Amino acid sequence: MGFTATVGGRAVPCGEEQPILDAFLRAGVWMPNSCNQGTCGTCKLRVVSGEVDHHDSPADTLTDDERADGLALACQARLRSDTVVESTGAADGRTTHPLRDLVATVLDLEEIARDTLRLRLDLPEPLAFDPGQYVELVVPGTGERRQYSLANTADEDKALELHVRLVPSGVATEGWIFDGLTPGDRVEITGPLGDFVLPTEDDGGPMVLIGGGTGLAPLLGLVRTVLARDPQREVLLYHGVRGASDLYALDLLTELADAHRRFRFVPVLSHEPPPDGREHRTGFPTTHFVDDVASARGWSGWLCGPPAMVEAGVKAFKRRRMAPRMIHREKFTPADAAS
Ligand code: FES
Structure with a gap:
């Protein structure tokens, strides 16, 4: 039995037993969502009529x-009767790529950094998504x-690329x-x-993106998308990691920097200097952003990584006068982010 x-x-x-959000997204009706874990509050809506069970x-x-x-x-x-809801983000008739279940096949797994794998999945048919979105993997036998x-751009819709960091004793990793x-x-x-995506009305202004660890993944999809649209766009990308052996995608990022005069990639090491004594930046990427950019008025900011880094990033952006509505952060907590 079900409801409407x-x-x-x-x-x-x-x-x-279907979450209301799941029902709308599967039908292609946009509704704000981010963590899908009940922790961020992005999907909060108002029940106008009907009855719901708040579940977990x-x-x-x-x-x-x-x-x-x-x-x-x-x-x-979950619904307990036919229900009418109000959701600010869904009210404008916006549609979304429908949420789907698919069975993918592992194409390959490659160690790209310390305790980090690149997992590529072949899909039986293309999956429409916006760069910056994510997928859920079902861990076999556990529920x-x-x-x-996704580290992909939208046209890489049949071979998904995920960056997976080892979590000691982690059931999935x-x-x-x-x-x-x-x-x-x-x-x-x-x-x-997820809603970590470029705005429908992207103004083409300067962007700063800060990723911690495998938080780089969605930023690679976003950066490649905006530079393909506008090769002259000013884009500043920081990757914060513990040591040089945690850095990855360096060839791709070097290629982008060579091809795009206004794209800059800045790796920042928090704990371990490179073993070969190469020049490097130490500390935290959010601090470097404050030092590097005098004013971020008119910029957009993108953050994905451990919660403490994301919070520091929001403060750094505001300190440099970025408008709060221009600050985007991935709100699900990656399994490795706690560390
Ligand atoms: S609380 Fe529902 S999407 Fe985060």
Whole structure:
């Protein structure tokens, strides 16, 4: 049995155990979403009529007062009757690439940095997505899902590239991807998800992107997309890592820098200097941004990585006068980000 969820006059079927967000995204109806874990609050909506079960909505993301006030988290709530909701982001009739389940085949796995694999997945058919979005992988035999950003541009829609950092004792990494996943294996995926994407009305202004560790992945999709559209665009990309052996995609980034006069790539090492004594920047990329850019008025900023780095990045951008609406951050917590 199921119900009907309606937003902005558009009604979609929704199963009893299906999150409301899942129902809308599968129907191609845009609804703000980011973490899909109940932690960021991006998907908060108002229940206008009908009844919902808040399911696993955490109390610190959706307070008792908000529940009493008719708010719900679309990524957690389940319908208990036909329901009408209001969602600011969905009200303008915006559509999205429909959320889908696909079974992919592992093309290859390559160690690209310390404890970091590049996993490429071949899809049976193209998956439409926006650069910067992510997919969920189903960890076999566990019922668990893990989220990984796509490092692809939109036209690389049949061979997805994910960057996976080893998490000690991690059920998805140590227990699966790093331990026995091989070319030809089948992987269940769900996607695309997330709102870490270029605005529909991209103004073409200067961009700064800061990635920590494998937080570089979605930034590679975004950078290549904007430079293909406008080779003269001013783009500044920082990659923050612990040591030189954690850096990757250096050939690609060097090629981009050679081909695009106004693109700059700045690796920043927090703990370990390069073993060969090469010139390098130390510390944190957010500090270097403040030193490098006197004013970021009119810039957009993009952050993906450990939560502490993202918070520091937001502060650094605001300190340099970037408008809050121009600050974009990936809000799901990558499995390795806690470290
Ligand atoms: S709380 Fe629902 S998308 Fe983050």
